[in-house]
Amino acid sequence: MRIAGVDIPDHERAEVALTRFYGIGPKNVIQLAEKANINLDARIKSLSRDDVSNLMKALEDFQTEGDLKREIRENIDRLKAIKCYRGVRHMVSLPTRGQRTKSNARTRKGKKKTVGSLTKEAWAKIESQQKAVKK
Secondary structure (H helix, E strand, C coil), X not given: CEECCEECCCCCEHHHHHHHCCCCCHXXXXXXXXXXXXXXXXXXXXXXXXXXXXXXXXXXXXXXXXXXXXXXXXXXXXHHHHCCHHHHHHHCCCCCCXXXXXXXXXXXXXXXXXXXXXXXXXXXXXXXXXXXXXX
């Protein structure tokens, strides 16, 4: 079933299925179900048209999907524009919440880049290339 532009599997319980909306988590699902008068144990395929329309009306009260993503992106852009500490950390792709970066943070920093001394094989290869260029 497609509700508000999001595909929701028919066989899932409403409590689990409604978390497919970006910005709706386990806590918000309970509030959403109360506003829409939906039983959380019911399967999505068993919801009537009235239940679905009530659900869509209740979803309008929550900030979800594109609106929420846009707000998050604008907040990060604002931090970058004023060049505060968190904004600078976003610019250089480092953790913004105080995590250590000496030994971890690989998700944010990306693949390791070797800095400093080379291995013996790499050094020998460079020397042989330099000798070939000189001749």
